[in-house]
Amino acid sequence: MDNETHNASQLLSPHNARNLFDSVDAFLFDCDGVIWKGDSLIDGVPETLEMLRSKGKKLVFVTNNSTKSTRQYANKFSSLGITVTEDEIFSSSLAAAMFLKVNxxxxxxxxxxxxxxxxxxxxxxxxxxxxxxxxxxxxxxxxxxxxxxxxxxxxxxxxxxxxxxxxxxxxxxxxxxxxxxxxxxxxxxxxxxxxxxxxxxxxxxxxxxxxxxxxxxxxxxxxVGKPSTFMMDFLLQKFLISTTRMCMVGDRLDTDILFGQNAGCKTLLVFSGVTTQSTLEDPSNDIRPDYYTSKVSGVLNLLEF
Amino acid sequence: MDNETHNASQLLSPHNARNLFDSVDAFLFDCDGVIWKGDSLIDGVPETLEMLRSKGKKLVFVTNNSTKSTRQYANKFSSLGITVTEDEIFSSSLAAAMFLKVNxxxxxxxxxxxxxxxxxxxxxxxxxxxxxxxxxxxxxxxxxxxxxxxxxxxxxxxxxxxxxxxxxxxxxxxxxxxxxxxxxxxxxxxxxxxxxxxxxxxxxxxxxxxxxxxxxxxxxxxxVGKPSTFMMDFLLQKFLISTTRMCMVGDRLDTDILFGQNAGCKTLLVFSGVTTQSTLEDPSNDIRPDYYTSKVSGVLNLLEF
Missing domain, CATH: 3.40.50.1000 (HAD superfamily/HAD-like)
Incomplete structure (x- = not known):
């Protein structure tokens, strides 16, 4: 396998989606552009999260948006009809406070x-x-x-x-x-x-x-937020899962995907946020996720149980 | 003369102030931190400018502050008791408009x-x-x-x-x-x-x-403002003086002094604004003016006629 092939990102397919699903115990999701845009849920998100939970996968939400606390994020999830607990949420607002605490x-x-x-x-x-x-x-x-x-x-x-x-x-x-x-x-x-x-x-x-x-x-x-892996230590303490058994799902190359790669996770880029396929494929981009798909429901749609 | 000696800045003295005065036909002044701070004139400025004019030196004011137009700057000078005409003022607000015009x-x-x-x-x-x-x-x-x-x-x-x-x-x-x-x-x-x-x-x-x-x-x-020399072409058209016969007087190393050096002018740093002597002498600083003094009236006080 030459270097180029090795670095290429794969479009999510029925085959590799199954491999990804089987090799991962926790899915880490960015929020803006992945779960929602502003106050609107992205199509197919609740069903996908529900399926992953029902199959025993841990769900974690890692957001760079500091305007809310983890409590406020849990409320936002709830208002959108999704049950997420505070300790599943890692926001950059929390990261800032944790940074001061550990230092x-x-x-x-x-x-x-x-x-x-x-x-x-x-x-x-x-x-x-x-x-x-x-x-x-x-x-x-x-x-x-x-x-x-x-x-x-x-x-x-x-x-x-x-x-x-x-x-x-x-x-x-x-x-x-x-x-x-x-x-x-x-x-x-x-x-x-x-x-x-x-x-x-x-x-x-x-x-x-x-x-x-x-x-x-x-x-x-x-x-303290992505792509810094500062929050990963806290996340590992809480979930006791090796980063190699995690997949970071995000819409941004320079924060989400880089964060996942920096931490040793698998990475899945979605095009429901700020990154387009042409940005991913542009020669100036050197951040390549393992997989890419249109939106998180891509995972649901490609899997058969 | 070794390189270090060659690059050293000289404290303005009766001897080199005379050399500077004789070798220069136009003095270019920064305004904030050189002529005034906020709305307060810096001590000794009117007398110095008056002396330079009386000896036939051209005066030019080159400011990065874009909040005023050249007309408004002429009014500000006037309100502080100094007569300066609009065409002696080159502000970064003018530079922005000129950039669009020439392009x-x-x-x-x-x-x-x-x-x-x-x-x-x-x-x-x-x-x-x-x-x-x-x-x-x-x-x-x-x-x-x-x-x-x-x-x-x-x-x-x-x-x-x-x-x-x-x-x-x-x-x-x-x-x-x-x-x-x-x-x-x-x-x-x-x-x-x-x-x-x-x-x-x-x-x-x-x-x-x-x-x-x-x-x-x-x-x-x-x-378009300092340290870019974009405005220098306009200044040269108006004053027909070689840049080697100009001295840029400013309080900032990375804008005023660099601008003067980029344009081929002599340079005089004053400590009446943002730069201190310890900043000038700090090993991390590699921008060295030809001369330095406490404030513009240093030129006046060191010359005898």
Missing amino acids: GFPREKKVYVLGEEGILEELELAGFTGVGGPEDGTKTVQLKPNSLFEHDKSVGAVVVGLDQYVNYYKLQYGTLCIRENPGCLFIGTNRDAVGHMTDLQEWPGAGCMVAAICGSTQKEPIV | GFPREKKVYVLGEEGILEELELAGFTGVGGPEDGTKTVQLKPNSLFEHDKSVGAVVVGLDQYVNYYKLQYGTLCIRENPGCLFIGTNRDAVGHMTDLQEWPGAGCMVAAICGSTQKEPIV
Whole structure:
């Protein structure tokens, strides 16, 4: 088998879908563009998840979208008619809080959030004090002589995630903390360029806000979401399954598929989100999933029991 | 003379200040951090500029700050008690409009502005139709099912500059134009990380907004402000002075001094803005001006007539 053949991705077929199914004990799903687009379920998802559960497969949901906490994601699944428990969900908001926890971030220090509610909720659950977030979304700045923009010197970390309420106040606040508070951490939940915040189109993702803070601070963030495998340790502790017996299912090459490959999982790309078949096949792309199919229900439709 | 000696910057002294003065016919000044901080003049500036004019030196002001047009900058100088004419001012807002003009940007296409009033005014003076800008600063987005964020398909260029009213609406608008309108240009006025928007502190600069759009589009901008020498051709046409007989005076290594060096000018760094002596001398810095002094009045104080 030459190198090219070895690296080629395979279209999911009745034959290899069976092989994939038999060789995997846990399916890890991205959410935006895989399970749903915005608030709309993608066709065939509930039946596919139900089939996998009925066959004893573990289901895990790994999302880079930090706007919700794992509790809020469980509620979102429930509102869409799918039962998923909180401990099956690994969001980048949770990852940010876990990163601070495992690195012994001091409880007396604060965390400035350039992001939404999900990050604040996970910080609180982990015992940290988050500031900023949605309530700074209505604040404005005064560029006036002798007027000093004050920031909290006890902020020891800035967490930047997707933020539809991003403004100059928050950008200045986060920038000042990172530039002026000694040792202040700069944590990016993820760097997705865009995402399906609504069903009909893509919107700037956390990669936009993270890049903005890189631009003003000239520093690079610690990224805790995909493609970083930071969350994999927690996932392994909970599920006790070897990563070689896992399959990561996602719509993004540079986050989902790379995450799966970095962690040693099998990978399945779906075209129901941001990636098209022509992007996959473009010579400039060097991230190749093991398998690809149109959407998650491809797995269901190809299997016969 | 070994290489290290050759590359060393010289502290301005009575001796080399005289050499600099005699070898230069035009002084090019950055504004923020050199002439003023926010709306406060830096000490000794009026007397220095007056002395240079009285000795027959040409004065030119080259600013990366795109929030004002050259007309608005002339007004700002005037309000600070300094007479400067519009044609002595080269702002990155003017540079953006000139870039479109010399590249034959079609008049029937529109230009989306993620930036402030200065860019819109220069676009209009150059005969182009700018949209966006300040009026989009109050707009909000609705992340709702079946709700499509519409953008103008006739936008052929997005100009991104410093914008204290940046928001998710503008980020999505600029991103959609660049990603979806075929051939749409992405122009950054400049990439300054921070700047003295007020006298007391620094704030995120255009580098923050430009990076945000890089993050969401995964494209790199055409940069028209410093350190790009795009404006130098216009400056040379107007002043007919060889760049070797010019001295660029600025407070930033990676924009002002690099611009001067890229254009073949002499360079003078002042410490009245964002750069400190320790930054200049840090081993990680490889941009070395010919001369450095505390502020522009250093030139005045060292010369005797």
